[in-house]
Amino acid sequence: xxxxxxxxxxxxxxxxxxxxxxxxxxxxxxxxxxxxxxxxxxxxxxxxxxxxxxxxxxxxxxxxxxxxxxxxxxxxxxxxxxxxxxxxxxxxxxxxxxxxxxxxxxxxxxxxxxxxxxxxxxxxxxxxxxxxxxxxxxxxxxxxxxxxxxxxxxxxxxxxxxxxxxxxxxxxxxxxxxxxxxxxxxxxxxxxxxxxxxxxxxxxxxxxxxxxxxxxxxxxxxxxxxxxxxxxxxxxxxxxxxxxxxxxxxxxxxxxxxxxxxxxxxxxxx
Numbered sequence: 001x002x003x004x005x006x007x008x009x010x011x012x013x014x015x016x017x018x019x020x021x022x023x024x025x026x027x028x029x030x031x032x033x034x035x036x037x038x039x040x041x042x043x044x045x046x047x048x049x050x051x052x053x054x055x056x057x058x059x060x061x062x063x064x065x066x067x068x069x070x071x072x073x074x075x076x077x078x079x080x081x082x083x084x085x086x087x088x089x090x091x092x093x094x095x096x097x098x099x100x101x102x103x104x105x106x107x108x109x110x111x112x113x114x115x116x117x118x119x120x121x122x123x124x125x126x127x128x129x130x131x132x133x134x135x136x137x138x139x140x141x142x143x144x145x146x147x148x149x150x151x152x153x154x155x156x157x158x159x160x161x162x163x164x165x166x167x168x169x170x171x172x173x174x175x176x177x178x179x180x181x182x183x184x185x186x187x188x189x190x191x192x193x194x195x196x197x198x199x200x201x202x203x204x205x206x207x208x209x210x211x212x213x214x215x216x217x218x219x220x221x222x223x224x225x226x227x228x229x230x231x232x233x234x235x236x237x238x239x240x241x242x243x244x245x246x247x248x249x250x251x252x253x254x255x256x257x258x259x260x261x262x263x264x265x266x267x268x269x270x
Contacts, residue, residue, distance in 0.1 A: 018239035024254050025117050032088035033132045035114075040125035040227075043068040063155035063266065067125050081196075089128070090115040110261045114225070118252040128225040128259065137167055138218040145211050147203040148191060152267035166265055167221035168198040175201075177215040182208055197269035228260035 144163035
């Protein structure tokens with residue numbers, strides 16, 4: 001009886017190449033970058049319970065977009081208040097291909113690939129903050145009534161959004177309005193991060209522009225990545241469980257998925 005497509009004769013053995021899953025794990029943990037991983041889960045809130053079950057725009061968990069971000073290992077870290085888990089991942093293929101016909105809006109280097117170890121179960125809309133990655137960002141914002149500048153936009157009132165910076169600054173390079181430049185140590189300082197608050201810029205009392213004045217700021221920040229495309233299942237093969245010799249078993253291999261820079265960054269801290 002003939003063999004069907006994809007079948008082989010189990011009585012015949014030939015030399016074959018095999019993967020060693022432990023070497024993938026060692027490479028990722030040894031050479032990968034540090035990220036803060038948050039899992040996206042569907043939020044149970046609802047604006048109506050009749051037909052659409054659309055997310056509630058006033059929900060404090062998902063902020064109205066339907067995604068609730070939690071610590072992926074909350075079951076084991078239930079007493080921790082953090083919404084992320086530190087992990088290692090291999091970052092690759094950041095796209096930098098400006099197109100004459102490209103739609104305006106997205107970053108030209110918005111897409112990339114991220115590879116993680118086989119024990120991680122990454123899903124659609126999961127969030128990764130590149131702790132060891134840095135990018136520059138510039139924006140204009142309004143001087144608020146309080147000295148501390150808020151971080152994040154998407155879950156704040158319109159009035160506070162106008163005074164907030166989009167990303168958490170790692171280093172601030174330049175601050176100015178249409179008439180003056182402002183300097184670190186003289187007009188503003190950096191408030192260091194705490195367990196509940198991100199790193200922020202703080203205006204020194206009596207210095208800086210007056211409340212309501214628009215100013216520009218250029219700073220260095222850590223990029224925030226979102227899983228933006230449907231992820232495929234964990235990759236598998238057949239081979240020795242450990243090493244390159246031994247009884248064949250089902251091997252679980254690393255997963256690679258597509259990510260995109262997050263522009264509508266959520267509120268961080270107060």
